[in-house]
Amino acid sequence: MSAEFDTAETLDVKGASCPMPVLKTKSATDGLDPGDILEVLATDSGSMSDIDGWASGTGGVELVDQIEDGDVYRHYIRKTE
Amino acid sequence: MSTDTSDASIDDAPSRAELAARIEDLEESLGATTEDDTKKMSIIATKGTLDMAYPPLILASTAAAFGYDVTVFHTFWGLEILHEERSKDLKLSSVGNPNMPVPNVVAAIPGMDRVTTKMMERRIDDNDTASIAELIETSLDMGVEFQACQMTIELMEYDEDDFYDEVTTGVGAATALQEMADADIQLLV
Numbered sequence: 001m002s003a004e005f006d007t008a009e010t011l012d013v014k015g016a017s018c019p020m021p022v023l024k025t026k027s028a029t030d031g032l033d034p035g036d037i038l039e040v041l042a043t044d045s046g047s048m049s050d051i052d053g054w055a056s057g058t059g060g061v062e063l064v065d066q067i068e069d070g071d072v073y074r075h076y077i078r079k080t081e
Numbered sequence: 082m083s084t085d086t087s088d089a090s091i092d093d094a095p096s097r098a099e100l101a102a103r104i105e106d107l108e109e110s111l112g113a114t115t116e117d118d119t120k121k122m123s124i125i126a127t128k129g130t131l132d133m134a135y136p137p138l139i140l141a142s143t144a145a146a147f148g149y150d151v152t153v154f155h156t157f158w159g160l161e162i163l164h165e166e167r168s169k170d171l172k173l174s175s176v177g178n179p180n181m182p183v184p185n186v187v188a189a190i191p192g193m194d195r196v197t198t199k200m201m202e203r204r205i206d207d208n209d210t211a212s213i214a215e216l217i218e219t220s221l222d223m224g225v226e227f228q229a230c231q232m233t234i235e236l237m238e239y240d241e242d243d244f245y246d247e248v249t250t251g252v253g254a255a256t257a258l259q260e261m262a263d264a265d266i267q268l269l270v
Contacts, residue, residue, distance in 0.1 A: 015209045016209055016211075017208055017209055017210050017211075018139065019139045019142055019143045019146075019211070019216075020211050020219075022143055022146050023142055023143065023146050023219055023223070025146075026146035026223070027222075027223075054143075054146060054147060057147050058146070058147050058148055059148060
């Protein structure tokens, strides 16, 4: 499935479990410019709730979409500032 | 100053300019109190077994990912987590833990802790769960402040050089209490 978003970067955290998907997502967004979208590929089923919670509780980022794609959870996060 | 008669209160009423100045003052003080809206978390880590080293480190690093200011004050066995050498070799005790797959009478046999620790380490590895060292390094990278209780350092006869370089030493209960008073979230683990 190809993303319908114009992603600036893709972070692959497949296999990693809590808390690493969130920690690596945070580090990856630090390097983005405002407006950029980060795609995160994870296999941790907790990442659906965790990345949503992280994005809504953190300034400067917003969750654009989350897609369950077979065994992979795709997260799209936009850097807002 | 004010009286009950309505005429007098009109006379005493502040002028428009006075009101404007007062609003300005209030806005200024409101700005000062809301200026620092960074959330703070303070954790006291008191345990040094492999299983109990995880919760403070996972919460500290995740809170840092949320942009919180995080301080973890390590005391008693919690110091093991900051000890550069010992943190890589934390043990799991199966005695008194009914969730372990061995009964207490077996768990108490000398060498069993080594066996159950190996078992847990293998699971951590198989599951791609972060190691303690990885969580400490990530937490440090993200700005978590780790503090080592000075009293316990002396009690355990540790040397300040035994700890990770970034660890703050020379702190005690008053420092921890101050951190807790300033924090939005306080946890004792």
